[in-house]
Amino acid sequence: MTITIDTIFKDVRQQSGVSMIGGLFSPARFNQAIQLVNLQLFSDYRARYEAGLQLADEVKDFIERKGTGSAAMIDLEELNKHIMGGSLPDDYAYYISGGAMYTTKPDCDEDEEQHFRQFEILQHADFEFRISSQLMYPTVDDPIACVEGSQILVSPIGVPACTLTYFRLPVTPVWGYTIVNTLPVYDAATSTNFEWPDILAPEIVNRTARILSVANQNDWGVQTAVQTKPSE
CATH class of the missing domain: 2.40.30 (Elongation Factor Tu (Ef-tu); domain 3)
Structure with missing residues (x-):
């Protein structure tokens, strides 16, 4: 994927409609969510292969x-x-x-x-x-x-x-960061991008935002914003 994990991070944060302040959108929560999405996508494409024994282009690199x-x-x-x-x-x-x-x-x-x-x-x-x-x-x-x-x-x-x-299995995506003025700032050196093709970026953003939305609603009753198109 040529789209960086930081772009995914920003798109998910925008779609979720919450701030990192207060822990509603923390790096730890984001990394847990994207790693779950990574495995969900792999499981979905594996199930498609099992059902039809056809290798989708999206998983040929794996x-x-x-x-x-x-x-x-x-x-x-x-x-x-x-x-x-x-x-x-x-x-x-x-x-x-x-x-x-x-x-x-x-x-x-x-x-x-x-x-x-x-x-x-x-x-x-x-x-x-x-x-x-x-x-x-x-x-x-x-x-x-x-x-x-x-x-x-x-x-x-x-x-x-x-x-x-x-x-x-696809590599485990990670949004790496350093703390600057008490806030996490993206660090490319410690980050790992998704291996999925760029065409799946909107799907990854939507799935991740949904997972974070459910987690936030369960913890604090936070309502999320209407889905928006991820940035290019």
Whole structure:
């Protein structure tokens, strides 16, 4: 987002119709609100993806890929006779797709061949059912996977690595400030802007103002001004 967090701050303050004096519009309240809005937006777009399996332009910057380009695959190790496991990336938020990579050597005189097979991603109960079923047991040509905690589990064994495409969470926005004459003044050096595209700035302003309005009404019965168009 090329629109700075300070512009969002000013637009929200104007729309809320309250002053920073008296704590009705404090940096702490604003930062709590924008961080909630940040997660709400991500959750909304993730739900849209789940419903239609379409990647909206607004979230394409939050897609990460392991095992493509210069990004290394996720190494897997044998956890038991049925399951391989590997650590999810620290910024992992939601699964999109993945696949197993394994090698075969058709003949002792021939070079190894690499194979890639897309995962069937399952819920934990279905994953456990498949690895306990003789009729539906996974194969290297038809592997299954499950996300559990901080790990991705893959079956069958013998798959040394996997690819993974996933959503990461957007960075946490922060309106940084210093105190000048008892009032907070914007500090770009300690601030973090939203990662969302500029087209969502009005939505961010409206959502943040609504959250602050509810909080203020609950605490002090403050009524907010009519919504106005955010500044350019």
